[in-house]
Amino acid sequence: MADFNFELVSPERLLLSERVTEVVIPASEGEMTVMANHAPTMTTIKPGVVTVKAADGKVSRYVVFGGFADILPTGCTLLAESAVRAEEVDHAAIEKRIEAAKAELEDGAHSDEHRTRVETFLAELTQLNGILVAF
Numbered sequence: 001m002a003d004f005n006f007e008l009v010s011p012e013r014l015l016l017s018e019r020v021t022e023v024v025i026p027a028s029e030g031e032m033t034v035m036a037n038h039a040p041t042m043t044t045i046k047p048g049v050v051t052v053k054a055a056d057g058k059v060s061r062y063v064v065f066g067g068f069a070d071i072l073p074t075g076c077t078l079l080a081e082s083a084v085r086a087e088e089v090d091h092a093a094i095e096k097r098i099e100a101a102k103a104e105l106e107d108g109a110h111s112d113e114h115r116t117r118v119e120t121f122l123a124e125l126t127q128l129n130g131i132l133v134a135f
Contacts, residue, residue, distance in 0.1 A: 002036035003055040005075035006060055010083040015062060022053040023070055023076055034069075034076045040064060041071040047124045049131060050078065061086035063132065065097075082135050089132055 001021045008016040023034045026048025032041075045067040052060050067080035084090075101122040105115065 004036040004038075004073075006034075006078045007075075008050065008052075008064075008080065008083060009077065010080045012082075015080075015083055015085070016060070017060060018089065019055040020052055021055055023078075024051040025076075025078060026050065026064065027069070032069075034071055037073045038071050038076070040073065043071070044068050045078065045080065047121070047128045049128070050083075063089045063128070086132070091129070091132065093116065094125060094129050094132070098122065098129065101125060 003019045003021050006016065006018060006020040006023050007014065021035065025034060025043075026046050028044040028046050033045065045064055045099075047065045048063075049130050050062045050064055052062070054060070054133070062080075062083050063079040063086050064078070067078060067083075069076060069078045081095040101118055104110075104118050105122065
């Protein structure tokens with residue numbers, strides 16, 4: 001299977017830079033599987049799990065909290081707002097994010113557009129929290 005360059009970058013650090021055969025990313029419109037020779041695409045990322053299959057067959061998972069991905073036929077760069085290895089995720093921190101989103105909704109002084117964004121983010125965090133129970 002053909003491989004390509006993949007980089008996962010957060011504001012804190014470069015988490016991963018290696019040759020991979022496949023990456024599954026939580027795109028805003030649904031999960032996307034990126035492989036070599038993928039059509040050029042740029043997409044936003046929602047909170048979720050990025051699954052990376054390295055060229056040697058090893059699979060690793062990372063939890064991301066938004067960002068965007070730049071996909072080219074020769075590679076993919078995912079710029080995450082925040083990211084950690086799935087094994088290192090702090091469940092209490094996710095619960096704090098969920099509570100903060102709930103508190104923001106209860107505040108009530110937001111436009112309809114802002115409220116919709118917060119509700120969507122809350123739903124994505126809640127779904128992510130359920131997924132992470134399996135890890």
